[in-house]
Amino acid sequence: MTQGDDRIPLTVIGGFLGAGKTTLLNRVLSDNHGIRFAVLVNDFGDLPVDTSLVTDHDGETLTFANGCLCCTMGDNLMKTLSDLAMRTEPPEHILIEASGVADPRPILDLGTLHPRLRRDLSLVLVDAETIHDRAEDVRLKETVDRQIAAADVILINKCDVVDEATVAAVRAWLRKRVPDAHIVETMQAAIPLDLVFAGDGSPEPMSRPVAANDHDHVDHGTQFRSVTVVPENPMTRLAIEQWMSVLPPSVLRVKGYIAAENDPGSVFLVQRVGNRLDLSVCPAQGKTPGVVFIGSADLPDADWIGRRCVA
Amino acid sequence: MSDITIYSAKRILTMNRSNPLATHVAVRDGMILGAGALEDLTGWEPYTVDDRFAGKVLMPGMIEGHAHAMEGAVWQDEYVGYYDRVSPDGDSKPGLKSIDEVIDYLSKVDAAMDEPEEALIAWGFDPIYFGGRRMVAADLDRISSTRPILVVHASFHIVNVNTAVLTRANVTAETNVMGIMKDADGKVTGELQGMPARFIVTSAIGREHFVEMGQEGSLWRFARSAQLAGVTTSTDLANDFAEATLANMKKLTSRADYPLRIVPAFLSNTRPPEEGVEMVRRILPESSDKLRFGLVKMVSDGSIQGFTARLMEPGYYNGAPNGLWYIEPDEIPRILNAYHGAGLQVHVHTNGDQATDVVLDAMEDALREFPNPDARFTIQHCQMAHESHYRKMARLGVCANLFANHLFYWGDEHYEQTMGPERACRMNATGTAKRLGVPFTIHSDAPITPLAPLFTAWCAVNRTTVSGRVLGEEERISVEDALEAVTLGAAYTLKLDGEIGSIEAGKRADFAVLEDDPLEAGADGLKDVRVWGTVVGGEIFDNAAITGS
Ligand SMILES: [Zn+2]
Numbered sequence: 001m002t003q004g005d006d007r008i009p010l011t012v013i014g015g016f017l018g019a020g021k022t023t024l025l026n027r028v029l030s031d032n033h034g035i036r037f038a039v040l041v042n043d044f045g046d047l048p049v050d051t052s053l054v055t056d057h058d059g060e061t062l063t064f065a066n067g068c069l070c071c072t073m074g075d076n077l078m079k080t081l082s083d084l085a086m087r088t089e090p091p092e093h094i095l096i097e098a099s100g101v102a103d104p105r106p107i108l109d110l111g112t113l114h115p116r117l118r119r120d121l122s123l124v125l126v127d128a129e130t131i132h133d134r135a136e137d138v139r140l141k142e143t144v145d146r147q148i149a150a151a152d153v154i155l156i157n158k159c160d161v162v163d164e165a166t167v168a169a170v171r172a173w174l175r176k177r178v179p180d181a182h183i184v185e186t187m188q189a190a191i192p193l194d195l196v197f198a199g200d201g202s203p204e205p206m207s208r209p210v211a212a213n214d215h216d217h218v219d220h221g222t223q224f225r226s227v228t229v230v231p232e233n234p235m236t237r238l239a240i241e242q243w244m245s246v247l248p249p250s251v252l253r254v255k256g257y258i259a260a261e262n263d264p265g266s267v268f269l270v271q272r273v274g275n276r277l278d279l280s281v282c283p284a285q286g287k288t289p290g291v292v293f294i295g296s297a298d299l300p301d302a303d304w305i306g307r308r309c310v311a
Numbered sequence: 312m313s314d315i316t317i318y319s320a321k322r323i324l325t326m327n328r329s330n331p332l333a334t335h336v337a338v339r340d341g342m343i344l345g346a347g348a349l350e351d352l353t354g355w356e357p358y359t360v361d362d363r364f365a366g367k368v369l370m371p372g373m374i375e376g377h378a379h380a381m382e383g384a385v386w387q388d389e390y391v392g393y394y395d396r397v398s399p400d401g402d403s404k405p406g407l408k409s410i411d412e413v414i415d416y417l418s419k420v421d422a423a424m425d426e427p428e429e430a431l432i433a434w435g436f437d438p439i440y441f442g443g444r445r446m447v448a449a450d451l452d453r454i455s456s457t458r459p460i461l462v463v464h465a466s467f468h469i470v471n472v473n474t475a476v477l478t479r480a481n482v483t484a485e486t487n488v489m490g491i492m493k494d495a496d497g498k499v500t501g502e503l504q505g506m507p508a509r510f511i512v513t514s515a516i517g518r519e520h521f522v523e524m525g526q527e528g529s530l531w532r533f534a535r536s537a538q539l540a541g542v543t544t545s546t547d548l549a550n551d552f553a554e555a556t557l558a559n560m561k562k563l564t565s566r567a568d569y570p571l572r573i574v575p576a577f578l579s580n581t582r583p584p585e586e587g588v589e590m591v592r593r594i595l596p597e598s599s600d601k602l603r604f605g606l607v608k609m610v611s612d613g614s615i616q617g618f619t620a621r622l623m624e625p626g627y628y629n630g631a632p633n634g635l636w637y638i639e640p641d642e643i644p645r646i647l648n649a650y651h652g653a654g655l656q657v658h659v660h661t662n663g664d665q666a667t668d669v670v671l672d673a674m675e676d677a678l679r680e681f682p683n684p685d686a687r688f689t690i691q692h693c694q695m696a697h698e699s700h701y702r703k704m705a706r707l708g709v710c711a712n713l714f715a716n717h718l719f720y721w722g723d724e725h726y727e728q729t730m731g732p733e734r735a736c737r738m739n740a741t742g743t744a745k746r747l748g749v750p751f752t753i754h755s756d757a758p759i760t761p762l763a764p765l766f767t768a769w770c771a772v773n774r775t776t777v778s779g780r781v782l783g784e785e786e787r788i789s790v791e792d793a794l795e796a797v798t799l800g801a802a803y804t805l806k807l808d809g810e811i812g813s814i815e816a817g818k819r820a821d822f823a824v825l826e827d828d829p830l831e832a833g834a835d836g837l838k839d840v841r842v843w844g845t846v847v848g849g850e851i852f853d854n855a856a857i858t859g860s
Contacts, residue, residue, distance in 0.1 A: 043583035075581035101636040106506045109488040139640045142633045
């Protein structure tokens with residue numbers, strides 16, 4: 001099911017205590033999303049897991065009914081991660097819960113260094129209700145800055161407990177600090193897991209059939225959309241890079257195959273998360289060209305995106 | 312009836328305020344029966360007088376309140392620091408004064424190694440003394456292109472590697488990772504930091520080097536290093552309680568010929584507090600007279616010279632951004648309460664004044680929630696505490712363990728770069744602690760700086776930097792107070808002051824045996840006082856057995 005890249009994507013989830021990391025991880029471990037995640041946490045104690053969903057408990061590892069694992073990091077994250085990646089049946093995606101003061105980037109970098117892992121996404125949750133106070137707190141302001149700067153995607157969470165004006169103010173404030181930030185608003189950290197985390201190297205978001213060109217898929221109840229664009233002509237590396245560089249911040253993730261110009265036997269595997277673009281060349285056989293764009297509610301339609309593709 | 316030995320000495324500095332000086336000490340079964348003149352002790356019968364220390368000066372075995380068992384592990388590697396340093400075998404390793412000297416030295420080591428692929432590991436390297444010149448992979452490639460070579464910096468946070476290491480770990484110019492330094496041309500320099508450094512080193516040498524501190528050999532070297540310095544008790548601050556380490560510690564400290572009492576502090580940062588409480592409680596009954604469990608350590612912020620300490624206004628003197636929390640400040644009270652509420656003693660590492668501020672508030676709250684007038688919370692390092700913090704510590708009964716060695720080794724950097732003159736002069740404010748009645752001790756943080764309490768005492772007494780500048784005359788303390796700090800002062804922070812830290816009836820027979828009298832040596836000579844050996848629980852340890860001289 002994975003094509004072109006069989007490394008395990010590594011995602012780090014950051015944000016202060018109370019921002020909603022636990023809610024998000026709890027959903028990963030209980031929902032039926034069809035992805036075998038391994039979740040690394042500091043402390044099982046923080047996760048109010050439904051014990052009826054735990055099918056196996058072996059010291060440092062819990063196995064869940066949906067096939068996901070949850071492990072404690074222990075005192076050696078590097079080793080825990082390596083052991084997971086080298087399992088005979090490795091997880092499809094690894095999520096690491098970073099503490100509120102940890103910089104997600106060095107953790108993600110292990111995904112760059114380890115041959116079995118692939119750096120995917122740093123997702124930072126901010127609490128719409130408290131982020132402003134934290135950013136003003138002399139003890140915390142630099143930590144807030146670092147967290148936000150380290151995010152590929154920022155989730156403004158708890159949008160249901162504050163009014164719209166507050167959400168708008170938080171969004172504007174974030175936008176001012178990080179002009180090209182990818183910002184999404186959520187309630188109870190309700191993001192479509194398969195969309196946000198489907199970075200396993202396959203061109204399609206897992207378990208979610210993507211229909212033909214121009215189909216506009218809206219995930220009701222959340223603020224996520226995905227569109228698919230099939231470039232008309234083969235493209236060069238440079239042309240793809242240029243296309244990706246004009247996308248607005250509402251595009252959170254891009255993945256797919258594009259026929260390579262001057263090389264009919266090959267396609268480019270395009271993977272972009274946040275502003276990080278990863279382009280690799282692989283054999284064209286069995287790969288249907290097409291690029292999926294996943295984003296927040298204000299994601300442009302397929303036509304708009306397609307028109308900016310000048311092959 | 313067990314044998315009673317009365318040792319005669321040139322002078323005994325007892326640190327017992329009601330009986331400060333003596334010439335004889337009577338010992339039975341590793342315990343002191345009394346100190347005084349011979350005639351004060353002859354009532355303990357039957358006794359034999361032992362004159363082997365007649366020409367020596369005795370003081371209580373010194374106590375290091377903040378060192379790491381890693382002091383033993385590092386010496387399996389090559390020391391390449393700037394200053395001369397004594398190894399646990401008693402060899403004086405000369406300081407290396409340039410990058411070329413480091414390379415020359417390591418080339419000789421390389422030539423003497425048999426296995427061409429075996430890693431060559433060095434430690435203690437500090438480029439701040441080399442006028443801005445950094446070490447690069449090409450420097451180390453001059454030694455070998457095949458053998459992995461690692462040079463760990465004095466801070467233990469940075470490592471320089473040769474090309475062989477980079478190749479083994481598949482690091483290239485395309486590897487864009489924080490912590491892998493590149494030069495202006497985008498070339499990897501070989502200087503690595505943080506988690507990537509640990510990962511690359513591990514993949515290059517096929518093992519995790521620095522988890523080896525709990526091996527028997529390392530623990531022997533730790534104890535010998537202590538013995539050479541007149542130390543009879545040391546903390547291991549902190550310990551992750553790996554099973555093998557604990558087993559080795561139990562095994563060695565149960566031996567009469569192991570010359571050190573160890574107080575391992577449980578490192579709380581990597582575990583949920585509930586789990587940590589359980590781990591410490593489970594091991595508590597395994598404490599023995601030479602191995603004491605129960606202490607817990609938290610680490611709140613980074614270091615000042617690494618610009619990772621958390622500062623209050625006006626921040627770093629050179630304008631560097633504020634440092635890093637290692638625990639969310641809002642989490643500190645919860646974690647502190649979990650351990651303190653379970654009746655365990657907690658020591659917290661703080662370097663910056665903001666960290667001290669947050670931690671002191673948390674301690675105040677914890678003492679309100681779980682009142683314990685004898686909790687003896689201790690702030691470790693506590694380097695930038697203000698006078699207001701010391702006043703609060705005195706009120707709350709919080710102890711300070713101040714990093715006096717910093718004044719010498721990094722004092723000039725603090726004066727010029729990190730803190731500026733005024734704040735550099737009140738760093739590690741031993742004078743203020745003394746004046747305001749805050750119980751305090753002073754430390755080396757070995758292996759960060761050498762394990763040698765008489766040198767640490769010298770630092771607190773003189774406050775002289777490498778360049779000879781005096782950092783804060785007002786904060787100097789007397790020789791007597793400094794000696795008390797490295798004995799009874801440290802014992803107090805560990806709640807062992809009823810057992811060790813002074814030479815008096817009922818305490819353990821732990822002595823530092825000195826060739827010179829520290830009181831006569833005075834402020835200038837304190838660091839040069841020669842240590843003959845130690846006595847631990849009545850067992851005699853002659854340094855000559857280590858040094859062979
Ligand atoms: Zn330390």
